[in-house]
Amino acid sequence: xxxxxxxxxxxxxxxxxxxxxxxxxxxxxxxxxxxxxxxxxxxxxxxxxxxxxxxxxxxxxxxxxxxxxxxxxxxxxxxxxxxxxxxxxxxxxxxxxxxxxxxxxxxxxxxxxxxxxxxxxxxxxxxxxxxxxxxxxxxxxxxxxxxxxxxxxxx
Amino acid sequence: xxxxxxxxxxxxxxxxxxxxxxxxxxxxxxxxxxxxxxxxxxxxxxxxxxxxxxxxxxxxxxxxxxxxxxxxxxxxxxxxxxxxxxxxxxxxxxxxxxxxxxxxxxxxxxxxxxxxxxxxxxxxxxxxxxxxxxxxxxxxxxxxxxxxxxxxxxxxxxxxxxxxxxxxxxxxxxxxxxxxxxxxxxxxxxxxxxxxxxxxxxxxxxxxxxxxxxxxxxxxxxxxxxxxxxxxxxxxxxxxxxxxxxxxxxxxxxxxxxxxxxxxxxxxxxxxxxxxxxxxxxxxxxxxxxxxxxxxxxxxxxxxxxxxxxxxxxxxxxxxxxxxxxxxxxxxxxxxxxxxxxxxxxxxxxxxxxxxxxxxxxxxxxxxxxxxxxxxxxxxxxxxxxxxxxxxxxxxxxxxxxxxxxxxxxxxxxxxxxxxxxxxxxxxxxxxxxxxxxxxxxxxxxxxxxxxxxxxxxxxxxxxxxxxxxxxxxxxxxxxxxxxxxxxxxxxxxxxxxxxxxxxxxxxxxxxxxxxxxxxxxxxxxxxxxxxxxxxxxxxxxxxxxxxxxxxxxxxxxxxxxxxxxxxxxxxxxxxxxxxxxxxxxxxxxxxxxxxxxxxxxxxxxxxxxxxxxxxxxxxxxxxxxxxxxxxxxxxxxxxxxxxxxxxxxxxxxxxxxxxxxxxxxxxxxxxxxxxxxxxxxxxxxxxxxxxxxxxxxxxxxxxxxxxxxxxxxxxxxxxxxxxxxxxxxxxxxxxxxxxxxxxxxxxxxxxxxxxxxxxxxxxxxx
Numbered sequence: 039x040x041x042x043x044x045x046x047x048x049x050x051x052x053x054x055x056x057x058x059x060x061x062x063x064x065x066x067x068x069x070x071x072x073x074x075x076x077x078x079x080x081x082x083x084x085x086x087x088x089x090x091x092x093x094x095x096x097x098x099x100x101x102x103x104x105x106x107x108x109x110x111x112x113x114x115x116x117x118x119x120x121x122x123x124x125x126x127x128x129x130x131x132x133x134x135x136x137x138x139x140x141x142x143x144x145x146x147x148x149x150x151x152x153x154x155x156x157x158x159x160x161x162x163x164x165x166x167x168x169x170x171x172x173x174x175x176x177x178x179x180x181x182x183x184x185x186x187x188x189x190x191x192x193x
Numbered sequence: 194x195x196x197x198x199x200x201x202x203x204x205x206x207x208x209x210x211x212x213x214x215x216x217x218x219x220x221x222x223x224x225x226x227x228x229x230x231x232x233x234x235x236x237x238x239x240x241x242x243x244x245x246x247x248x249x250x251x252x253x254x255x256x257x258x259x260x261x262x263x264x265x266x267x268x269x270x271x272x273x274x275x276x277x278x279x280x281x282x283x284x285x286x287x288x289x290x291x292x293x294x295x296x297x298x299x300x301x302x303x304x305x306x307x308x309x310x311x312x313x314x315x316x317x318x319x320x321x322x323x324x325x326x327x328x329x330x331x332x333x334x335x336x337x338x339x340x341x342x343x344x345x346x347x348x349x350x351x352x353x354x355x356x357x358x359x360x361x362x363x364x365x366x367x368x369x370x371x372x373x374x375x376x377x378x379x380x381x382x383x384x385x386x387x388x389x390x391x392x393x394x395x396x397x398x399x400x401x402x403x404x405x406x407x408x409x410x411x412x413x414x415x416x417x418x419x420x421x422x423x424x425x426x427x428x429x430x431x432x433x434x435x436x437x438x439x440x441x442x443x444x445x446x447x448x449x450x451x452x453x454x455x456x457x458x459x460x461x462x463x464x465x466x467x468x469x470x471x472x473x474x475x476x477x478x479x480x481x482x483x484x485x486x487x488x489x490x491x492x493x494x495x496x497x498x499x500x501x502x503x504x505x506x507x508x509x510x511x512x513x514x515x516x517x518x519x520x521x522x523x524x525x526x527x528x529x530x531x532x533x534x535x536x537x538x539x540x541x542x543x544x545x546x547x548x549x550x551x552x553x554x555x556x557x558x559x560x561x562x563x564x565x566x567x568x569x570x571x572x573x574x575x576x577x578x579x580x581x582x583x584x585x586x587x588x589x590x591x592x593x594x595x596x597x598x599x600x601x602x603x604x605x606x607x608x609x610x611x612x613x614x615x616x617x618x619x620x621x622x623x624x625x626x627x628x629x630x631x632x633x634x635x636x637x638x639x640x641x642x643x644x645x646x647x648x649x650x651x652x653x654x655x656x657x658x659x660x661x662x663x664x665x666x667x668x669x670x671x672x673x674x675x676x677x678x679x680x681x682x683x684x685x686x687x688x689x690x691x692x693x694x695x696x697x698x699x700x701x702x703x704x705x706x707x708x709x710x711x712x713x714x715x716x717x718x719x720x721x722x723x724x725x726x727x728x729x730x731x732x733x734x735x736x737x738x739x740x741x742x743x744x745x746x747x748x749x750x751x752x753x754x755x756x757x758x759x760x761x762x763x764x765x766x767x768x769x770x771x772x773x774x775x776x777x778x779x780x781x782x783x784x785x786x787x788x789x790x791x792x793x794x795x796x797x798x799x800x801x802x803x804x805x806x807x808x809x810x811x812x813x814x815x816x817x818x819x820x821x822x823x824x825x826x827x828x829x830x831x832x833x834x835x836x837x838x839x840x841x842x843x844x845x846x847x848x849x850x851x852x853x854x855x856x857x858x859x860x861x862x863x864x865x866x867x868x869x870x871x872x873x874x875x876x877x878x879x880x881x882x883x884x885x886x887x888x889x890x891x892x893x894x895x896x897x898x899x900x901x902x903x904x905x906x907x908x909x910x911x912x913x914x915x916x917x918x919x920x921x922x923x924x925x926x927x928x929x930x931x932x933x934x935x936x937x938x939x940x941x942x943x944x945x946x947x948x949x950x951x952x953x954x955x956x957x958x959x960x
Contacts, residue, residue, distance in 0.1 A: 059461075060463065063461065063462045066410075066462075067461060071403065072403050072407070072410045075407075075534055076409065076534065077533050077535070077582075078535070079466075079613055079614055080614060080887055082887060083533060083888055084896075085533060085534060114402065114403040116402075117402060118404070119398045119399055122401060122402060126401040126402060130393065130397050130398055130401060133394060133854055135397055135400060135401070136262035136583055136859075136862055137261065137262025137580070137581075137583030138262065138397070138400035139407065139533040139534045139581075139582035140533050141400055141401055165897055167895065169897070171533060171893060171896065173583055173585070173866070173893065174262050174533075174583045174862050174866070175862045175865035177865055177898070177900045178902070
């Protein structure tokens with residue numbers, strides 16, 4: 039065990055934790071965040087995605103010791119029910135979910151990519167999402183929501 | 194936690210109405226504390242079991258059907274809001290908590306909205322409540338009921354709208370104490386303001402903000418984390434566990450062994466995962482598995498339980514005298530539910546009482562079987578449905594609920610278990626494999642005069658129901674047996690009415706049993722024989738179970754026959770369909786797709802390059818539960834064998850449409866999930882174990898896949914009963930794509946999934 043400082047959604051947390059612990063478990067079980075989710079534990083589905091230094095990473099395979107001190111953003115860090123972030127708003131507008139379990143990975147992966155590549159083509163957006171799954175297959179609506187957010191950013 | 198002194202029965206006996214606070218009921222804190230009592234059997238006929246009105250006029254409704262991602266929470270809330278004439282925001286729905294909600298069995302089979310819409314359940318309860326409130330208002334306002342009207346949770350005098358009585362003042366906090374009244378009139382569809390509209394999903398704002406509480410997020414005070422260790426091979430049994438292999442690991446609380454069930458409990462999830470990985474357990478080698486490569490032929494040689502859906506007894510004679518017999522064999526693999534989130538449950542077993550937070554589709558049945566697993570009376574077990582990742586059927590939700598309960602019982606503390614991906618893959622009951630032989634007899638004019646179907650389907654276990662915990666893996670591991678397999682040959686003659694729940698009978702036969710013809714078609718010489726055989730793997734319902742596999746074979750074969758006689762596939766289907774609603778969805782989908790009438794394959798097919806084509810398939814789901822037709826358009830790269838689905842047009846009729854956007858969401862998701870299943874999904878194994886254990890070894894479409902446009906043509910019939918919508922679009926997808934590939938290339942795909950290798954083999958086999 040060792041003492042680690044995590045900066046999550048603008049707040050600092052000091053934790054005594056095994057630094058090899060994947061970040062996901064610390065976010066879920068020590069910080070009680072609901073956004074990042076365990077889907078496969080193998081970096082194959084995207085459910086556990088968080089944004090670190092502007093990049094979408096898979097928290098299920100990232101040792102917490104590797105992100106000590108870095109700014110981490112989870113789904114909760116974008117907006118709230120009352121004040122959703124524009125990309126969250128776009129998903130509500132397009133009713134782009136069924137069970138909702140994959141939303142975390144889809145929204146954060148798309149946001150991180152579009153923030154860096156605001157003029158991305160559809161094909162580039164799809165490429166960026168190729169490591170993210172949705173088993174309800176809400177693909178059509180999700181891609182529509184992501185395009186809507188991209189258009190709003192471009193204005 | 195203390196055990197508070199209320200139960201469902203106490204609620205119903207007491208004087209107060211059944212009202213749960215508007216905070217997140219059904220999650221830790223509040224819910225864990227309540228003592229369960231027996232309740233089961235038929236849905237409750239008392240209004241107070243379903244509806245309660247608070248003093249503030251808010252409505253709490255209780256349902257035995259749960260949200261699984263299909264939009265049912267929203268649709269059920271719409272039902273209540275419509276029938277009680279209250280705003281959506283004033284309705285709170287409590288789902289599938291065995292202590293306080295009615296037992297409506299399992300949320301499955303595209304039956305859940307129909308059950309609460311059509312029959313004496315949720316909607317009728319709300320209509321009963323409105324009628325009762327009108328009567329109370331009539332007494333209070335001293336005006337006959339027919340001079341009263343309802344708006345926004347209040348009743349007013351039509352002639353003097355200033356004279357009102359709100360629901361809260363009429364009944365707030367008190368019981369109705371009346372049975373559900375089947376004569377209470379439902380709101381006429383012409384006056385609907387909430388039903389029939391695209392009400393947004395109630396949970397979505399919390400979901401996109403990361404504030405929604407899934408079962409994965411349930412945390413109890415003092416809760417520990419468990420992980421399980423499954424047998425490494427099919428049929429392997431435990432020889433020995435070496436507890437010293439994990440002794441001293443940080444946070445480890447206990448190694449739990451019960452017969453062949455092995456698990457570990459630790460303080461933190463990562464500690465539990467590491468302990469489960471390091472724990473040394475030795476197992477027997479298992480039973481060995483039939484070769485994957487020859488599995489379909491293996492099925493033909495197994496002892497079988499035979500069922501005849503229809504048998505006109507003249508099929509052999511018609512085949513013998515036919516101008517031509519067309520035949521083909523179709524194969525469909527085992528497929529996984531493959532939920533996005535691995536299954537998770539939290540259990541708190543204290544002494545002889547247990548509470549389980551579970552994403553199960555079957556809360557009340559699970560209460561009974563979990564009690565068997567724990568050796569407790571069922572009245573001491575409470576199951577609280579808490580939403581999980583989409584399940585699409587019996588994934589590992591019930592198995593992990595047993596896992597959590599066993600581990601919690603062993604340590605006497607609340608335990609949360611979430612399966613690892615590889616364990617999820619061997620803990621679910623797969624959608625079954627199928628092998629189907631089809632034959633039709635044609636007359637000299639190219640008309641079908643007889644249809645002969647013979648199928649082999651392997652089965653093991655299934656839903657545990659109320660009394661068979663051995664139907665899923667954890668039940669077997671602790672010593673319960675699956676429902677026994679009893680061979681029966683030959684099949685007895687069908688009796689009663691046509692039972693086409695599995696869509697074993699194609700749409701084009703008359704479906705005659707005992708002189709009554711319940712099918713949707715006209716072909717009177719018909720035989721539909723199914724051989725159920727033992728499966729080496731667990732099987733159970735996976736979205737459109739058996740219906741999808743059968744419809745794949747029927748609709749591809751119909752296409753083959755149409756091509757054989759050089760008929761347009763839509764026109765040829767319509768020759769044999771006599772159900773007007775099925776005909777209408779076929780025509781609607783074809784029209785929506787701009788269908789060009791001509792035989793398949795497309796004229797002038799080139800044998801190289803990228804070829805394009807279109808295919809049609811249709812079904813009346815389960816013979817009585819939703820009309821569906823799809824036109825799929827594809828591009829086939831004849832060099833690589835890659836199939837790209839470019840467009841799907843869904844024609845759909847489920848009677849009255851309660852929520853058009855929710856319906857479209859289901860049809861779109863079904864269409865795409867169906868395409869993924871048709872093109873890439875297949876469970877594979879070696880000589881001892883399943884080797885599809887993650888998303889590399891069990892492929893699925895990702896968000897990056899080149900998905901087609903999906904267009905929906907909805908037929909709204911407000912004068913009809915509601916049918917389901919969760920499973921019907923997926924049922925026809927594989928056939929529509931297979932038929933489109935044939936149209937494009939002249940190559941016929943008869944085995945799912947249509948991998949590039951199989952496509953190339955079919956292309957090479959073209960005449």
